Amino acid sequence: MDYGMIGKIEKAKRYAEERDRIHVEALKVTFNGTNNPHEVHFENGVWQCDCYFFQTRGRCSHTMALEIILMDMLPEPPTED
Template sequence: MVDSALIGKIEKARRYAEERDRFHFISFAVTVRGENNTHHVRYHEGNWTCDCEFFQHRGTCAHTMALERILEGML
């Protein structure tokens, strides 16, 4: 049986998830399984890094751009 306090928290979580402007990402790390290798992507205070060779030369890559699309409007 689910208690009423938990039901209230579930409802609050659902509301928060719909109100995306409540969230501000400061830092996180993600692994991205590419076509050839798995890459480690980090976001910290508005800046992306990726361990792939393309990012090292260009400062952006398919991995960071994919995450920007996924998180559009949240960063």
């Protein structure tokens, strides 16, 4: 492995430890739920999930799990005036 790549790997490790450097603005994932896969989107500070629970409550285990995983990388939720 060349020295340039070694340096990039070390830098990547530092970035991974400094989570506050990462800011997620948009995201689309497939979450393999217990019963079915679910499509989850995050855009403009708003979550969307195609599961029934999210459709009725506006939050679900899929979005909450991603909030935990992405802690400190998501923008503050929009405030309602």
